[in-house]
Amino acid sequence: MERTQGDGEVDHLERPSPLTDKERVMIQASWGKVYQNCDDVGVAILVRFFVNFPSSKQFFNQFKHIEDAEELEKSAQLRKHARRVMNAINTLVENLDNSDKVASVLKLVAKAHALQHKVEPVYFKILSGVILEVLGEEFPEVITPEVGAAWTNLLATVYCSISAIYKELGWEKLSTSTG
Numbered sequence: 001m002e003r004t005q006g007d008g009e010v011d012h013l014e015r016p017s018p019l020t021d022k023e024r025v026m027i028q029a030s031w032g033k034v035y036q037n038c039d040d041v042g043v044a045i046l047v048r049f050f051v052n053f054p055s056s057k058q059f060f061n062q063f064k065h066i067e068d069a070e071e072l073e074k075s076a077q078l079r080k081h082a083r084r085v086m087n088a089i090n091t092l093v094e095n096l097d098n099s100d101k102v103a104s105v106l107k108l109v110a111k112a113h114a115l116q117h118k119v120e121p122v123y124f125k126i127l128s129g130v131i132l133e134v135l136g137e138e139f140p141e142v143i144t145p146e147v148g149a150a151w152t153n154l155l156a157t158v159y160c161s162i163s164a165i166y167k168e169l170g171w172e173k174l175s176t177s178t179g
Contacts, residue, residue: 017153019150019157022150023154024096024097026146026147026150030143030147030151031093033139034138035090038083038090041134042079042083042086043079046072047069047072053130056126059117059119060081062078088105106161110165110166113162114169121166132152135151
């Protein structure tokens with residue numbers, strides 16, 4: 001079900017269109033440049049996520065009480081999780097032509113976050129926005145508006161897939177609250 005925003009625009013994170021071949025090529029080409037700096041980019045994404053959305057830290061005992069961005073950057077656990085996030089994105093991007101592999105990866109991620117870690121799915125939506133921000137700022141020559149739109153579509157697809165898996169798992173709290 002599409003949701004309209006206050007200005008009448010459709011919220012594309014609710015129902016993205018399938019990726020086109022051109023979008024797949026743009027995503028894969030841009031990701032090659034991003035992934036060369038995978039550790040730094042992953043840490044930048046997670047630090048921004050945790051600083052701007054501190055409630056998201058509640059799922060990480062090792063650093064949930066760290067408020068300072070520089071301290072967060074130094075956390076070995078944050079760096080380890082950043083690497084896992086970047087590797088998962090890498091697997092998705094490398095397999096954009098293989099819908100079974102993409103579905104398999106998303107199912108693993110969703111199941112772990114829903115059943116083991118009890119992470120509300122809205123955090124995937126928030127993280128998607130942070131990823132787009134960081135990629136756009138760190139790689140402005142690569143993430144052009146057109147490439148950014150392709151990434152937006154991909155991340156919307158990821159969020160919708162993960163939300164659907166949460167529902168299949170019987171997840172009750174599909175709320176939009178982050179508090």
